Amino acid sequence: MMTRDELVQRGEAVRQQLQHGAYGSTGTAVNASVPGVSHLTKEAVFGAVWGRPGLDMRSRMICTLAILSVLQRLSQLRTYIHSALTLGLEAREIQEIIIQSAIYGGFPTMVNSLVRLSFHLELI
Amino acid sequence: MMTRDELVQRGEAVRQQLQHGAYGSTGTAVNASVPGVSHLTKEAVFGAVWGRPGLDMRSRMICTLAILSVLQRLSQLRTYIHSALTLGLEAREIQEIIIQSAIYGGFPTMVNSLVRLSFHLELI
Amino acid sequence: MMTRDELVQRGEAVRQQLQHGAYGSTGTAVNASVPGVSHLTKEAVFGAVWGRPGLDMRSRMICTLAILSVLQRLSQLRTYIHSALTLGLEAREIQEIIIQSAIYGGFPTMVNSLVRLSFHLELI
Amino acid sequence: MMTRDELVQRGEAVRQQLQHGAYGSTGTAVNASVPGVSHLTKEAVFGAVWGRPGLDMRSRMICTLAILSVLQRLSQLRTYIHSALTLGLEAREIQEIIIQSAIYGGFPTMVNSLVRLSFHLELI
């Protein structure tokens, strides 16, 4: 089993690969102001889950974009759109992920999420 | 542009490919009792969205499983687990889709969804 | 202004009109076991809100059915379907309220809610 | 059965009747930037559901406002408030729809939705 330091390092490596945090620094500022949160995120979110075997990174990203869209976590959606493009997903695919999600979470989630995506892509 | 009949046929073809409805007939019974619902589902859900270009079927399925898990639509999750396996996703991948979703929708959604999956796979 | 007793009486009158609680007695049993809950419900829910002027009872019922469907409060949906029929809404209208809601809350909510309705109407 | 073109035309007619899109053009801009979305919305949302028989337009609007309020789709709520007034609902009724919804979706949804409505009506 990995040591805890190795787990945090794996989490940090995942974050680097996604260029996560390069876009939008509010989360980073918050993490710095609350004891242990930056560490918790690297360890639990990126190390212990994103870094698990059994599912490729592209598929994990599709899960994440779909969920952020239906739950309307729009600030996080913006961050992960950036990461998804970094990972090699095409803008056209991200549009379709959002449209597919509309059936299961309602059409208003689609409109709001496509607005964020279109701003990011400078289409509008 | 496709005619409406062709759209419904495309929807029906998608449903056939997924063997959707082979497992659990309640939805089918309901559709039969409400005027136009069966047609609406084939046309709007499977024809007009699932049948769109721009994203492969595997990716559309990953979106769907992730959303059904975080929104806890457990009856639909069961149906789509069957369809996902038909489509060629591995049980191990479906487990990881559910675990990945826990970070964004909370751990209780993971436990409930894994229970459904494990029953389906006869692991428990 | 009404006295508090009059408010509770108005709430009780609304509940009688809806024949609320005639169907499914679990809620009633719970209310009896927790101090003041039965009173709170009559006063706040049925007296202070359902009994307000400015919107007719049919419209308040449509709001309620739509919300219970999209939030998937299926036990309450069953109770209010009974009340809606008592109030004079037609089964066909309730089907359409549920279908209309699917656009904004996702199609799985529609299927689950129509199943409840169809059982209640003994269509399936 | 209607042809697909007729369905889209029916959807467009519903949108015209509601003066939907007259207020707030972001959705329109997005629709233009994503292939087929404008068509999907007219066909599936306004043609295939809003245009169904079995429930009058006023009742469909009440469903929609109630759901947008409890799910806090506030951007869409603003658009539909405009459409509801166009359709003949009174401001006083829309207030009560939002208040009625608070019981089932929580009081914070009421406050946020009433704020949007009050801004629209220029009451605050």
Place this chain on the structure above:
Amino acid sequence: MMTRDELVQRGEAVRQQLQHGAYGSTGTAVNASVPGVSHLTKEAVFGAVWGRPGLDMRSRMICTLAILSVLQRLSQLRTYIHSALTLGLEAREIQEIIIQSAIYGGFPTMVNSLVRLSFHLELI
């Protein structure tokens, strides 16, 4: 049993104790523009529930902060953070309430809520 006036007075007393409304006047403006809403809130929310026996004020506040965080009612969260500090909860405790909630409602709710808290505390 209290009279209705006494109930409203108890509700007003709770609001005073929490210095609720001292921070952010939008809700107050809305309440003034909709008949009976200010009264409803004092009576039902603060009088009939917050004023109930059986649970101390600190515990009721913890419930409230946790729920507002997971449901992402961020405007209300800001108001109640002010009230929680007034009531004697420490900033450090509020941080932990938000972090604890992340497990059950997802990590994005934590980030957004901590951002609000950090702005309020002028940490960022």
Place this chain on the structure above:
Amino acid sequence: MMTRDELVQRGEAVRQQLQHGAYGSTGTAVNASVPGVSHLTKEAVFGAVWGRPGLDMRSRMICTLAILSVLQRLSQLRTYIHSALTLGLEAREIQEIIIQSAIYGGFPTMVNSLVRLSFHLELI
């Protein structure tokens, strides 16, 4: 900093203190069937969050019960009601936590949650 083994041990100690898992073994069975899930839960949920300093266990439990009630994770609510009683919360307090939550998440969540609690306490 704790090692990873120590973190898992702290998580296991928290679970023991709560007698978590003593009631209802479905989750345990699932955990055993999915690689690494049991470990993830102990490490991330109970070790890295429940075991954090800055907030007492009683307050963490109140957060948890309130959230499980408003999100209607009723299977988990049942498990944590058991843990809350183990930790020393009184049944009367748990009733009030659920009632308090109704204001912010809607009254139907209260009824369903009180039903679970009343069954557990053998009041109904």
